[in-house]
Amino acid sequence: MTRAGRFLHANGLTLVFGTAFVLALAGQAVTGHADFNNQLVAEQLHPVSFGGYLLTSDFAVDVTENWQSEYLQFFLYIFGTVWLLQKGSPESKKLDKAGPEADEDQKVGRYAKPDSPRWASAGGVRQAWYSRSLGTLMCTLFLLSWLTQSITGVAAYNEEHLRELQAPISWFEYLGAADFWNRTLQNWQSELLAVGSMAIFSVYLRQRGSPESKPVGSAHTSTGVEGG
The missing domain is CATH 1.20.5 (Single alpha-helices involved in coiled-coils or other helix-helix interfaces)
Incomplete structure (x- = not known):
């Protein structure tokens, strides 16, 4: 090759x-x-x-309102699965693994391997930050895209109202407007439904060869077992 x-x-x-x-x-x-x-x-x-x-703000708000809901999904799922469990789902950790887990399980500090990332063996703030860096990034991207959605959203909202000879509103007023929350919540509910559906459907259904599914022959009660 x-x-x-x-x-x-x-x-x-x-x-x-x-x-x-x-x-x-x-x-x-x-x-x-x-x-x-x-x-x-x-x-x-x-x-x-x-x-x-x-x-235009119309194009920008349509893009960013979808981005923020996707990053919200990953942020909630990454942090939620630290503590929340689902018996039989490969999307969940094993039932006795709730929480951040021991250093030995996470291969940090003195348990780090030769090929572990450098900050996994570091102590203090660096290790604490790196241990949560993925969720932190997803949260930051969610907040930034949600902020951008609100800014472009109020611009698009005001442009439409000006074409209809209606008075524009401020950004703070838009944050409480039905248009902003309608755009936001219709994306949030779909993402939360998708995540919840995946968690429970993967208990009973299989996809051979996918790491998002348990092996085809695994018991329905097998938890935290992924295929490959």
């Missing part, structure tokens, strides 16, 4: 999903541009160019 082939084989999951993301985002931009111009024409306004649409 060539060097390029080995790289593709070792990074296929990231590359495929990354490419699919770019294509889906491009598709959203194209269809969103068409829909946006249809609305402008219906209101007897001039349509905008594709480049102009990419700079």
Whole structure:
């Protein structure tokens, strides 16, 4: 296998999903541009160019409202599964493993291996931060994308109201507006439903070869067992 082939084989999951993301985002931009111009024409306004649409608050809020819900899902799932368990699910730890677990189990401090990340063997703040770095990153990305959604959302909301000759509102007023919470909660409920469904369905159903499923022959009561 060539060097390029080995790289593709070792990074296929990231590359495929990354490419699919770019294509889906491009598709959203194209269809969103068409829909946006249809609305402008219906209101007897001039349509905008594709480049102009990419700079609009309408496009930005549609993108960021989805991003924040996805990062919220990962943040809650990463932190929630430290303590919350589901008997029989590969998405859960074993029932006696609730909590942050012992240093030996986590291979930190004096239990770190030669190939462990450097900060796993460090003490103090560095190890404490690194031990929670994934959840911290997801929380930060969620908060930043939610903040961006609120800023672009109020801009889009005010643009629509100005076209209808209605007075704009402030950012603080928008945070309490039905439009903001409707956009937010319709994404949150779908993400929470998906996570909960995956946790319970994986107790009884299987997908051969997937690490997100238990091995096909594992008992329904087997917890924290993943396939491969």
